[in-house]
Amino acid sequence: MSAAAVEGLAAVEREVAQACRDARRDRDSVTLIAVSKTFDAAAIEPVLAAGQRVFGENRVQEAKAKWPALIAAHPGTTLHLIGPLQSNKVKEAVALFDAIHSVDRPSLAEALGKALPASGRVVELFVQINTGEEPQKAGVAPHEADDFIAACRERWGLTISGLMCIPPVDEAPAPHFALTAKIAKRNGLSKLSMGMSADFATAIEFGATHVRVGSAIFGHR
Ligand SMILES: *Cc1c(COP(=O)(O)O)cnc(C)c1O
Numbered sequence: 001m002s003a004a005a006v007e008g009l010a011a012v013e014r015e016v017a018q019a020c021r022d023a024r025r026d027r028d029s030v031t032l033i034a035v036s037k038t039f040d041a042a043a044i045e046p047v048l049a050a051g052q053r054v055f056g057e058n059r060v061q062e063a064k065a066k067w068p069a070l071i072a073a074h075p076g077t078t079l080h081l082i083g084p085l086q087s088n089k090v091k092e093a094v095a096l097f098d099a100i101h102s103v104d105r106p107s108l109a110e111a112l113g114k115a116l117p118a119s120g121r122v123v124e125l126f127v128q129i130n131t132g133e134e135p136q137k138a139g140v141a142p143h144e145a146d147d148f149i150a151a152c153r154e155r156w157g158l159t160i161s162g163l164m165c166i167p168p169v170d171e172a173p174a175p176h177f178a179l180t181a182k183i184a185k186r187n188g189l190s191k192l193s194m195g196m197s198a199d200f201a202t203a204i205e206f207g208a209t210h211v212r213v214g215s216a217i218f219g220h221r
Pocket of ligand 1: 035037058082083166195196197198212213214215216
């Protein structure tokens with residue numbers, strides 16, 4: 001399985017590079033986040049050994065159990081939280097993660113506004129947009145995004161780096177990527193976390209700066 005993950009990483013890296021060439025973008029303008037959720041340290045080690053240094057997890061507790069030892073063994077590794085964050089886990093999240101992609105509601109923004117200065121840590125923040133306005137999905141509705149971003153900045157003192165989206169599974173992703181890019185642009189945000197195993201090449205075409213790729217690297221969960 002570990003050899004398969006290293007091959008998966010190499011294949012994804014080739015596809016990311018090709019998508020960048022197709023879009024006439026520098027390879028350096030896209031960060032590949034290897035999403036290691038549900039995989040244990042033994043499965044992650046070979047991917048670290050292959051040189052990958054940016055990883056994504058969707059649960060604070062799972063990441064806390066796996067990552068401190070892996071990070072200590074592989075300096076320079078950064079960890080991105082891509083899943084929902086409960087306000088009562090904010091302190092732990094801020095201590096462990098270098099980026100949070102799921103800022104999606106006032107109570108969380110307020111908690112981050114308190115926890116971040118107290119932690120002394122720099123954590124890159126992305127506001128999650130629910131582009132498909134799916135009731136079961138986290139994220140700010142597109143028409144509420146401008147006000148929410150402004151409140152994050154002015155009311156809670158947060159520096160927002162970019163936007164994140166997860167398009168509906170049963171729809172073409174391109175319009176969702178385009179909408180996210182448009183909301184980012186009008187709010188002066190330069191980073192776009194969009195694209196997963198099935199659609200990261202399209203996301204790069206639409207300006208993704210961070211692609212979150214799990215199963216194409218690690219295999220089925
Ligand atoms: C699991 C997950 C991914 C990775 O999904 P794959 O289809 O396995 O690449 C990306 N983003 C989020 C928010 C996820 O929860």
